[in-house]
Each structure stands twice: as C-alpha cells, then as structure tokens.
Amino acid sequence: MTLPELELYRELIEENLDRLLPPEDMIPRSIHRSIRYSACGGGKRLRGILCLLACEAVGGGREKALPASCALEMVHAYSLIHDDLPCMDDDDLRRGKPTNHLVFGEAIALLAGDALLTAAIKVMATKAPAGMEELYRQALVEMITAVDTEGMIGGQVLDLEAEGKDVTLEELMEIHRKKTGALITAALRMGGIIGRGDKKQLAALTEYGRSFGLAFQIGDDLLDCVGDAKKMGKKAGSDRKKNKATYPALLGIEESRRFLRLEVDKAKEALAPLGERAALLSKLADYLVGREC
Amino acid sequence: MTLPELELYRELIEENLDRLLPPEDMIPRSIHRSIRYSACGGGKRLRGILCLLACEAVGGGREKALPASCALEMVHAYSLIHDDLPCMDDDDLRRGKPTNHLVFGEAIALLAGDALLTAAIKVMATKAPAGMEELYRQALVEMITAVDTEGMIGGQVLDLEAEGKDVTLEELMEIHRKKTGALITAALRMGGIIGRGDKKQLAALTEYGRSFGLAFQIGDDLLDCVGDAKKMGKKAGSDRKKNKATYPALLGIEESRRFLRLEVDKAKEALAPLGERAALLSKLADYLVGREC
Numbered sequence: 001m002t003l004p005e006l007e008l009y010r011e012l013i014e015e016n017l018d019r020l021l022p023p024e025d026m027i028p029r030s031i032h033r034s035i036r037y038s039a040c041g042g043g044k045r046l047r048g049i050l051c052l053l054a055c056e057a058v059g060g061g062r063e064k065a066l067p068a069s070c071a072l073e074m075v076h077a078y079s080l081i082h083d084d085l086p087c088m089d090d091d092d093l094r095r096g097k098p099t100n101h102l103v104f105g106e107a108i109a110l111l112a113g114d115a116l117l118t119a120a121i122k123v124m125a126t127k128a129p130a131g132m133e134e135l136y137r138q139a140l141v142e143m144i145t146a147v148d149t150e151g152m153i154g155g156q157v158l159d160l161e162a163e164g165k166d167v168t169l170e171e172l173m174e175i176h177r178k179k180t181g182a183l184i185t186a187a188l189r190m191g192g193i194i195g196r197g198d199k200k201q202l203a204a205l206t207e208y209g210r211s212f213g214l215a216f217q218i219g220d221d222l223l224d225c226v227g228d229a230k231k232m233g234k235k236a237g238s239d240r241k242k243n244k245a246t247y248p249a250l251l252g253i254e255e256s257r258r259f260l261r262l263e264v265d266k267a268k269e270a271l272a273p274l275g276e277r278a279a280l281l282s283k284l285a286d287y288l289v290g291r292e293c
Numbered sequence: 294m295t296l297p298e299l300e301l302y303r304e305l306i307e308e309n310l311d312r313l314l315p316p317e318d319m320i321p322r323s324i325h326r327s328i329r330y331s332a333c334g335g336g337k338r339l340r341g342i343l344c345l346l347a348c349e350a351v352g353g354g355r356e357k358a359l360p361a362s363c364a365l366e367m368v369h370a371y372s373l374i375h376d377d378l379p380c381m382d383d384d385d386l387r388r389g390k391p392t393n394h395l396v397f398g399e400a401i402a403l404l405a406g407d408a409l410l411t412a413a414i415k416v417m418a419t420k421a422p423a424g425m426e427e428l429y430r431q432a433l434v435e436m437i438t439a440v441d442t443e444g445m446i447g448g449q450v451l452d453l454e455a456e457g458k459d460v461t462l463e464e465l466m467e468i469h470r471k472k473t474g475a476l477i478t479a480a481l482r483m484g485g486i487i488g489r490g491d492k493k494q495l496a497a498l499t500e501y502g503r504s505f506g507l508a509f510q511i512g513d514d515l516l517d518c519v520g521d522a523k524k525m526g527k528k529a530g531s532d533r534k535k536n537k538a539t540y541p542a543l544l545g546i547e548e549s550r551r552f553l554r555l556e557v558d559k560a561k562e563a564l565a566p567l568g569e570r571a572a573l574l575s576k577l578a579d580y581l582v583g584r585e586c
C-alpha cells in the first residue's frame with residue numbers, strides 16, 4: 001500500500017509479526033528462516049490493514065485486532081508459499097524475490113506453509129486481549145471458514161481445474177470470490193467482530209469486502225496486463241503466458257476498468273452505515289482505482 | 294487396533310468423521326474425494342481413541358471428547374498426506390492403498406492436506422459441546438502446539454535433515470518425540486482437559502503419553518524390520534531401504550524389544566493416579582508389546 005495514512009498500520013503489523021513468529025535462529029533453523037523469508041519484511045499487508053481499519057470503523061481500538069491482523073498475514077503467506085510450489089503455479093518470483101521453494105527447497109517450503117497456518121491458529125487461540133477470548137473464537141471461525149474448501153482452497157482447486165479451459169465471467173468471479181475474496185471479507189468481518197460491531201455494521205463490512213475484493217482482483221489483472229515487472233514484483237504478462245483467465249482477457253481493458261470503478265463505488269456506498277469512522281476504508285477503495293491501471 | 298474393547302471407540306470416530314467432513318459430491322469434487330480417501334475408512338484411529346480413553350480416565354463422558362478425537366484424526370491424515378508427497382518421503386503405499394498424490398495428483402493432495410488441517414481447526418472452534426467452549430480452546434492450544442515447529446513440523450524437518458546421516462540414539466528420540474510423540478501426548482491431554490481432569494491427572498496422562506509414544510515408535514520400527522507388508526500396509530524393510538535411522542538399526546532387535554517393554558511398563562506405572570478408570574489405557578500399552586514383534 002502506498003497510501004501514506006496506512007504506513008503506521010503496516011508498521012504495527014510488521015513489528016507484531018516479528019514478535020509473534022519464532023526467531024530465525026531457533027532449531028531447526030531452516031524452517032524458521034523459511035517462515036520469516038515469506039512472512040516478514042514485505043508485502044502490502046492488505047488483509048491485516050483491512051482488519052485493523054474495520055475494527056476502528058465499528059468503534060474498536062485497533063490494538064485489540066492486532067493479533068488477528070498478524071494471523072491473517074500468516075495465513076496469506078502460507079497460501080502464497082503453497083500456491084507458488086512446482087506442483088501448483090510453479091512460480092519463480094514473488095514480491096521481486098525468488099519464491100520460497102527456490103531458496104529453501106520444496107520440502108521446507110511445504111512445511112513452512114503448514115507452519116504458518118499453524119502459527120496463525122495458535123495466535124488466534126492464545127493471543128486474544130483479556131476478556132476477548134470468545135470474540136477471538138468467533139473471528140477464528142470467520143478466518144478458517146474463509147480458507148476451507150468452500151473458500152480459498154476451493155478457489156485454488158477451481159483455478160487449477162480451469163487452466164487452459166475457456167472460462168465464463170461468472171466462473172472467473174466464482175474462482176476469485178473464493179480464492180482471494182473470502183479472506184479479504186473475513187479480514188473485515190474479523191475486525192468488526194473484535195471491535196464489537198453490531199449486525200448492521202458487520203453486514204456493511206461484508207458488502208464492502210465483496211466489492212473491494214472483486215475490485216482488487218480486477219486491478220491486479222489490469223496491472224499484470226499493462227503494468228511493468230518492477231511495480232508488481234513478478235513478470236508482467238505472466239497470467240497471459242500461463243493462459244490464465246483474467247478480466248482484461250474476458251472483457252477487454254476498457255471494460256475491465258469500468259467494472260473496477262463500478263465495484264469501488266459500490267464498496268464505498270456500502271460503508272454508509274459506518275459513518276465517518278470508515279473514512280480510511282473509503283480512501284483505500286479509491287486507491288484501487290488510482291493504482292497504475 | 295485389534296483390541297476388541299476398542300472397536301466401539303473406533304466406530305464412533307469413523308461415524309463422526311464421516312459426519313464432520315464435507316460430502317464427497319460437494320463442488321469441487323476432486324478435493325473432497327481426496328480428503329475422504331485419506332481421512333475416512335481406515336487406520337487405527339489411535340490418536341482419536343487415546344483422546345476418548347483419556348477423557349474417560351479422568352471421569353468425563355467420551356461423547357464430550359468426540360469432536361476433538363475427530364479433529365485429531367484429521368490432523369493425523371493431513372500429516373500423512375504431506376509426508377508422503379514426492380518432495381518429502383515420496384511414498385507410494387499407505388495403509389495398503391496408493392498414496393493420495395498417486396491417485397489425485399500432487400496439487401490436489403497438497404491442498405487436501407491443507408484442507409484437513411483447516412477442517413480440524415474448524416471442528417475445534419465450532420463443535421464444542423454446549424458450555425465447553427473454553428475447554429475446547431485449551432484443547433485446541435494443545436493440539437496446535439503439538440504440530441507446530443517445536444512439535445510435528447519440527448520433527449519432520451529434523452527427520453529430513455537426518456536422512457543419510459549417522460544419527461545418535463538421543464537425536465533419534467528427539468525426532469520421534471517431536472514428529473509423532475507430541476501429537477500422541479496432546480491427544481491424551483486434550484481428552485483429559487475436556488473431561489475436566491485436574492493437574493495431577495493431566496500430569497499422569499502426559500507421562501503415560503511420553504512413554505506410550507516412544508514405545509509405539511519402537512514397535513513400528515520393529516514391525517518394519519521384522520514384520521511383513523500385509524500387516525503394515527507398506528513394504529517391510531522400507532525404512533532400511535531409505536537408509537532411515539531406526540531403533541533396531543541403532544540398538545539391535547533384542548535391545549529394541551527390551552527398550553519397548555521398559556517404556557510400556559513406565560507408561561502403565563504413570564497411570565497409577567488415575568485408578569481403575571485408566572484400565573483400557575493400560576491394556577492399550579500392553580498391546581504394543583503384543584504386536585507381531
């Protein structure tokens with residue numbers, strides 16, 4: 001994220017991630033180095049930031065949601081390591097660095113992904129602020145449901161099975177809703193739950209999350225299509241090269257941009273019940289339009 | 294397990310696993326078939342049974358621990374799928390059937406492992422009997438700690454790094470304590486916690502678990518060394534073929550048998566504070582000696 005208002009949030013998450021993960025020199029060193037290689041010092045921290053902003057948007061203190069934010073970033077890092085493995089997307093670059101398995105080998109990368117999911121659960125089960133254990137249990141249910149076979153894992157399977165096939169717009173949206181959208185929406189709901197948001201506020205965050213997640217994905221596809229490698233940390237055009245379905249491929253670039261703007265507007269409208277406290281969430285949605293696409 | 298008294302426990306676990314896992318025909322079908330291929334209809338259900346027996350041994354009703362038992366079996370199945378992958382142990386046979394990745398491909402097998410860990414957490418976070426949510430949170434902490442980088446994952450790393458090297462008895466015990474022992478001890482502690490066991494009872498279960506886990510591993514190594522493929526569902530001598538360190542290789546067969554008997558005796562002695570209610574745990578320890586070794 002390059003929104004300057006969010007730098008503070010990003011730093012909070014980085015610091016806490018560093019504190020919550022096992023130290024690099026812990027035995028066996030290989031796995032702990034591998035975990036930190038992928039989980040620390042990089043990335044937009046989008047899911048963690050959304051969780052903190054949602055907590056504030058319902059009137060909660062962001063520090064209450066900080067452990068959950070870090071858990072979300074651990075889950076995200078786990079999914080990227082496994083997604084990059086040779087038997088999955090077989091990617092060489094991630095955030096401008098060689099992927100985990102290229103540095104540590106496939107076995108350690110596989111286990112580092114497993115360990116990051118494990119660490120995320122342990123944070124959710126042990127790091128709730130005093131008196132918030134039940135809220136953290138509810139937040140854990142949101143998180144774990146977002147990454148099960150009806151969520152992220154299901155989306156990864158659909159994505160694998162769609163490779164090389166003609167995919168309709170509806171199918172593409174279904175893949176993304178599961179593969180990336182579910183965890184983004186869960187991040188917002190987790191923040192809302194931890195901030196003791198009411199039903200109406202949670203519904204607003206959910207609606208925002210759905211449109212934000214879709215807009216985010218369209219933006220990513222556009223970046224891959226028209227952006228350059230440096231801005232993305234991976235090679236531009238890599239989706240097309242792999243023959244992956246994308247919004248620009250299905251709709252064209254102009255129509256994809258229109259679609260993106262429409263979803264950003266819907267995301268911002270969904271925030272109405274949250275009032276002024278959701279100003280940063282609104283700004284973050286606008287930022288998606290402003291990215292280099 | 295071929296102890297007839299435990300058949301009822303095994304059936305309870307099988308039935309509940311079947312109920313708790315997503316149906317095979319759920320979309321995407323490939324992943325749900327793959328999950329059930331490894332998690333249902335087979336295996337000794339040792340970890341699940343230990344959890345139920347521990348709950349009863351502290352005076353709890355076994356049905357209270359049934360969701361936790363199933364979660365343990367899901368975690369065990371996840372670990373086996375990932376352990377069998379080509380980048381790990383590269384095994385072809387498991388319980389007499391082709392391993393998951395040979396049937397469903399590496400990508401789906403990887404994700405099925407991920408999904409089983411995910412499903413186990415969801416069970417722990419959502420299926421506690423009414424009023425037992427906090428006990429289930431504590432049990433979840435036991436389970437997740439047993440499989441993190443200080444437990445099972447750490448043991449898998451040490452195991453990988455020991456391949457082809459000379460390993461001392463102490464190093465071998467450390468690998469097994471983490472790789473298989475930690476989850477066995479956790480299973481017992483989880484049952485004890487859910488059954489509202491006191492500190493002394495939990496300490497007894499922990500001590501039993503440590504010796505039982507060690508005896509179980511020595512027995513497995515002996516079976517691999519002297520057993521036949523039919524009894525084990527994998528090829529006898531496969532450890533030796535892979536040049537893996539084992540107790541018989543380090544101590545000889547007779548000394549390994551003595552070691553096994555010693556640990557079984559220690560396990561049974563540890564049960565003293567639990568009295569008559571731990572009779573089945575005691576019998577189960579004896580059974581380890583009686584296996585074909």
